[in-house]
Amino acid sequence: MFDFRDSKVVVTGGSRGIGEAVVAAFAKAGARVAAVARTQERLDELVARTEGEVMAYACDVSDEAAVAETFGKINEDLGGVDVLVNNAGITRDTLVMSMKAEAWDDVIATNLRSVFLCSKAVLRPMLRQRNGRIINVTSIIGLTGNAGQGNYAASKAGIIGFTKSLAREVASRSITVNAIAPGMIDTDMTRELGEDAKTAILAQIPMGRLGSGEDIAGTALWLASGSAAYVTGETIRVDGGMAT
Ligand code: NAP
Secondary structure, rough: OOOOOOEEEEOOOOOOOOHHHHHHHHHHHEEEEEEEEEHHHHHHHHHHOOOOOOEEEEOOOOOOOHHHHHHHHHHHHHOOOEEEEOOOOOOOEEEEHOOOOOHHHHHHHHHHHHHHHHHHHHHHHHHHHEEEEEEOOOOHHHHHHOOEEEEHHHHHHHHHHHHHHHHHHHHHHEEEEEEEEEEEOOOHHHHHHHHHHHHHHHHHOOOOOOOOOHHHHHHHHHOOHHOOOOOOOOOEEEEEOOOO
């Protein structure tokens, strides 16, 4: 449906889950795709099983020096970056009362600091080419909050504020910055939940099913396409109606 031949795309957290579906969808649409994640082995497996032009970069996206070095390499290898999907994320769930500062810092660094660092790393070339798309993966938890996820909700709400601010900064150069807020998606992250928790969550989803990585990838492709050229600063829920 979408044609991304000649497009260079970077996806953080691209080795599995939602990120993998986004990598596969862009690669299938003809893009050259750089997948970024910490674990080299998982990246190698991704490259082996994915059709199209996919390159792997091992990098902790919360580490400023590592991001600068990796994105420098990606820029050289791909010959620029047209689309950045900031998708890497983790959870360290517990009630605020018992949350260690380390669990707070880890989640904010991986989920929010990374979005700032990776966006900054692609801005200069995007500003120069007067074109670009930044797509940040937040969560409906950033809109609604959730008991046991104070750190995660803060990081995801932070992404929404950052998205709106950066969108305003770069709009005049035809760079759009948007966020996707997934609901409950079937990935490693949600597979950790117990059966009781899953049943309770399913009851809250009007569509009656968990989402798939492909459900999120479809929205990412649209936001990256010419059809969404006038959409910026927006957060789109892709949640089967869960946070309606
Ligand atoms: P996942 O299956 O756990 O995959 C997470 C990905 O991020 C992996 O590729 C992981 O690879 C990478 N990653 C984690 N920490 C990283 C770091 N410091 N540096 C670089 N890469 C890192 O997660 P997912 O469910 O697909 O979630 C993807 C995004 O969607 C996250 O931002 C999540 O918050 C958001 N989201 C998910 C859901 C859901 O229901 N699943 C709902 C709403 C929002 P390594 O571990 O090898 O680094």
